[in-house]
Amino acid sequence: xxxxxxxxxxxxxxxxxxxxxxxxxxxxxxxxxxxxxxxxxxxxxxxxxxxxxxxxxxxxxxxxxxxxxxxxxxxxxxxxxxxxxxxxxxxxxxxxxxxxxxxxxxxxxxxxxxxxxxxxxxxxxxxxxxxxxxxxxxxxxxxxxxxxxxxxxxxxxxxxxxxxxxxxxxxxxxxxxxxxxxxxxxxxxxxxxxxxxxxxxxxxxxxxxxxxxxxxxxxxxxxxxxxxxxxxxxxxxxxxxxxxxxxxxxxxxxxxxxxxxxxxxxxxxxxxxxxxxxxxxxxxxxxxxxxxxxxxxxxxxxxxxxxxxxxxxxxxxxxxxxxxxxxxxxxxxxxxxxxxxxxxxxxxxxxxxxxxxxxxxxx
Amino acid sequence: xxxxxxxxxxxxxxxxxxxxxxxxxxxxxxxxxxxxxxxxxxxxxxxxxxxxxxxxxxxxxxxxxxxxxxxxxxxxxxxxxxxxxxxxxxxxxxxxxxxxxxxxxxxxxxxxxxxxxxxxxxxxxxxxxxxxxxxxxxxxxxxxxxxxxxxxxxxxxxxxxxxxxxxxxxxxxxxxxxxxxxxxxxxxxxxxxxxxxxxxxxxxxxxxxxxxxxxxxxxxxxxxxxxxxxxxxxxxxxxxxxxxxxxxxxxxxxxxxxxxxxxxxx
Numbered sequence: 001x002x003x004x005x006x007x008x009x010x011x012x013x014x015x016x017x018x019x020x021x022x023x024x025x026x027x028x029x030x031x032x033x034x035x036x037x038x039x040x041x042x043x044x045x046x047x048x049x050x051x052x053x054x055x056x057x058x059x060x061x062x063x064x065x066x067x068x069x070x071x072x073x074x075x076x077x078x079x080x081x082x083x084x085x086x087x088x089x090x091x092x093x094x095x096x097x098x099x100x101x102x103x104x105x106x107x108x109x110x111x112x113x114x115x116x117x118x119x120x121x122x123x124x125x126x127x128x129x130x131x132x133x134x135x136x137x138x139x140x141x142x143x144x145x146x147x148x149x150x151x152x153x154x155x156x157x158x159x160x161x162x163x164x165x166x167x168x169x170x171x172x173x174x175x176x177x178x179x180x181x182x183x184x185x186x187x188x189x190x191x192x193x194x195x196x197x198x199x200x201x202x203x204x205x206x207x208x209x210x211x212x213x214x215x216x217x218x219x220x221x222x223x224x225x226x227x228x229x230x231x232x233x234x235x236x237x238x239x240x241x242x243x244x245x246x247x248x249x250x251x252x253x254x255x256x257x258x259x260x261x262x263x264x265x266x267x268x269x270x271x272x273x274x275x276x277x278x279x280x281x282x283x284x285x286x287x288x289x290x291x292x293x294x295x296x297x298x299x300x301x302x303x304x305x306x307x308x309x310x311x312x313x314x315x316x317x318x319x320x321x322x323x324x325x326x327x328x329x330x331x332x333x334x335x336x337x338x339x340x341x342x343x344x345x346x347x348x349x350x351x352x353x354x355x356x357x358x359x360x361x362x363x
Numbered sequence: 364x365x366x367x368x369x370x371x372x373x374x375x376x377x378x379x380x381x382x383x384x385x386x387x388x389x390x391x392x393x394x395x396x397x398x399x400x401x402x403x404x405x406x407x408x409x410x411x412x413x414x415x416x417x418x419x420x421x422x423x424x425x426x427x428x429x430x431x432x433x434x435x436x437x438x439x440x441x442x443x444x445x446x447x448x449x450x451x452x453x454x455x456x457x458x459x460x461x462x463x464x465x466x467x468x469x470x471x472x473x474x475x476x477x478x479x480x481x482x483x484x485x486x487x488x489x490x491x492x493x494x495x496x497x498x499x500x501x502x503x504x505x506x507x508x509x510x511x512x513x514x515x516x517x518x519x520x521x522x523x524x525x526x527x528x529x530x531x532x533x534x535x536x537x538x539x540x541x542x543x544x545x546x547x548x549x550x551x552x553x554x555x556x557x558x559x560x561x562x563x564x565x566x567x568x569x570x571x572x573x574x575x576x577x578x579x580x581x582x583x584x585x586x587x588x589x590x591x592x593x594x595x596x597x598x599x600x601x602x603x604x605x606x607x608x609x610x611x612x613x614x615x616x617x618x619x620x621x622x623x624x625x626x627x628x629x
Contacts, residue, residue: 014497016457105453246464248454249507252416253447257514258440258467303454 019300021307028314032087035321039083042325044333045074085218086324087317088226089279090289094316095237095309096275097290102244102305103268104166104177107295108353111276112287114181116158118188120273120280123154125195125207148225152277158184159269213284213339215324222282229278233271234313240267241305248303286339288346289316295353365428367392367557368413368526373422375408375581382408384581385422390559392524395552397572398561401602404578406561407448410530413559414445426526440467441518443526446511448534450503452495458482458506459491465513469520477516481509484547486540500535508532508544515556524555531561545571565618569593577601589616 041047055071100109111117127150166177196207243264247254251261293316301307327338366389375383383405390396398406411417415431424431426442462481466474482488485505495503518525533541549571552558562568568575575592577585579601585592598606605621
C-alpha cells in the first residue's frame with residue numbers, strides 16, 4: 001500500500017500523476033458501451049440481455065420468441081435513437097463547456113449557467129410561435145430544420161454579447177462574466193415567459209418542452225441533425241486545442257507565443273454556440289453537464305485540451321446516457337425531465353466548486 | 364549595419380495622456396539593452412509596443428527591416444519572444460506542459476530536448492511534474508522564463524538571431540535567481556540574440572547591460588553606455604534620490620542610495 005499513499009502524498013503536494021491518454025480514452029469508451037447496454041435493456045418495456053442480440057438482429061434466433069417484434073419496435077424506433085441523441089448531446093454539452101472554460105480561463109464557465117442555452121431556447125421558442133402563426137408550417141419541418149438554426153443564432157448572439165461585456169482590453173472579468181450571464185439568462189427567460197403568455201395551447205406544449213429539457217422527442221431525423229454538427233465540431237476542436245492551452249497564460253501572452261488570439265476567439269465562440277444551440281434545439285435546456293464533466297476530467301487527466309476535449313465528449317455522453325436512463329426509469333411509467341435531474345446533481349457540485357475556490361472546504 | 368529592431372519616433376497616447384512620447388530606439392543583434400526609469404515612465408508600454416502587442420499611435424516599429432505588424436502572430440513568435448510581468452495560470456498545468464507551450468509546432472523530440480535544457484537552466488528540473496499554480500511566485504516566474512527560452516530557441520533554429528524581451532523578469536526572484544536569470548539573458552546576447560529588458564535594479568542593469576535606456580515621463584532621457592547613462596546627477600534628477608556611485612576592484616560601478624535623513628533619525 002505504500003505506493004498508493006506515496007501517490008496520494010505526491011498529488012497533495014502538487015505533483016501531477018496522470019494516466020496515459022490511450023488508457024483514459026479506452027476506459028471512457030468502455031464506460032460508454034456499458035451505459036448504452038444498460039440503457040438498451042431497461043425502461044418501460046424491459047428487454048433482458050438474453051433477448052437483446054436477437055432484437056438487435058445480431059443473429060437470427062430460430063426459436064423466434066413472441067416478444068421479438070415488440071422488442072425490435074421498442075429498440076429501433078424509440079430506444080436507440082434516444083440513446084444516440086443522449087450520447088451526442090452529452091458530448092456536445094460537455095465539450096462546449098470545456099471550450100468556454102478554456103476561452104474564459106475559468107472552470108466555472110458553462111453555456112447553460114451563463115444564459116447561452118437560454119438564448120438559444122428563446123430563439124427556438126420564438127421560431128415556433130412566429131413561424132407557426134405566420135406561415136402555418138408543419139412543426140415536423142420546423143423541429144428538424146429551422147429550430148437548430150434559430151437556436152444556434154440565439155446562442156451565438158448571447159455568447160457575443162456576453163464576451164463583449166465581460167472582456168475589456170484583453171482581460172476577462174469572471175465576476176462580470178457570471179453576473180452578465182445571469183442578467184442575459186433573465187432576459188431570455190423573460191422572453192420565453194412572454195412567448196408562453198401569447199402562445200396557443202399547441203405551441204405551449206412545444207415550448208414547455210424546452211423549459212424542462214427532455215429527450216423523449218428524440219427521433220432518427222433529429223439524430224441526422226445532431227450527427228453532422230458533432231462531427232464538424234469534433235474536427236474543429238482539434239484545430240483549437242493548442243490555442244486553448246496557451247490562452248491560459250492570458251491573451252497577451254498567447255499572442256506573444258504565436259497564437260492568433262482573435263481567430264481563436266471567433267472559432268471558439270462559433271463552436272460553443274453551434275454545439276449549445278443544436279443540443280438545445282433537440283432536448284431543451286440541460287444544465288451543468290458542461291461544468292461537471294470537464295472539471296472531473298481535469299482532476300484526473302490534467303487540463304491539456306488535446307485530450308480534455310475528446311475525453312469530455314466521451315464522459316459527457318456517458319453521463320447523459322446514464323442520466324436519461326435514470327430519468328425514464330426513476331418515476332416509471334412517467335418520465336422525469338432530464339434537465340431537473342442534471343440540475344439536482346450539478347448545482348450542488350457547482351456550489352462545492354465555488355466553496356473550494358473560496359478555500360473554505362477541500363474536496 | 365542595420366538594426367535587428369528599430370523603433371522610429373513611436374508614441375503611445377491613451378485618452379489624453381501620452382504614455383510614450385516620440386522615442387527612437389535601435390537595437391543590434393548581440394546587444395543587451397536595459398530599459399530603466401521610475402514608476403510610470405512608460406517602460407512596460409514601450410516594451411509591449413516593441414513586442415508588437417500594442418500598436419503605437421504614432422511612429423513605426425521594424426523587426427528585421429519589416430513592419431512588426433506585418434508579421435502573422437505565429438511567424439512573429441518565431442522572431443521574438445517576450446516574458447511578461449504577471450502571468451496568472453488558473454488551470455493545473457504542470458511546469459513541463461507550460462514550458463512546452465513555448466515549443467509551438469516543433470517536432471516532439473526537439474521540443475523535449477529544448478524543454479529539458481531550459482528547465483535545467485532555470486533550476487526547475489526537479490519541479491517539472493509539479494502543477495504550476497502550486498509553485499511560489501518566483502518559481503512560476505522562472506518556469507515562464509524557461510518557456511520563453513524554448514520559444515526563442517525554436518525560432519532561432521529556423522530564422523537565426525531573434526529578439527528577447529523581458530518585462531521586469533527579476534521582480535519576484537531571490538538574489539541568486541535574479542543573477543542567474545540576467546546571466547542567462549546575457550549569454551543569449553553573446554550568442555547573437557538582441558535582448559531588451561526592463562529592469563528596476565540599476566545595479567543589475569549596470570552590471571550586465573551593454574547599453575542603458577533611461578526613460579522619464581514617457582520620454583527617452585538618456586541612451587548610452589552605463590558610464591554616461593547612470594550618473595549621480597541623472598539619478599538625482601530623474602529618480603529624485605541621492606546616490607553614491609562607487610567601483611568594485613574590477614572596475615564595475617555600483618550604486619548606493621543615500622537616505623534623505625541619517626539612518627535611525629526620527
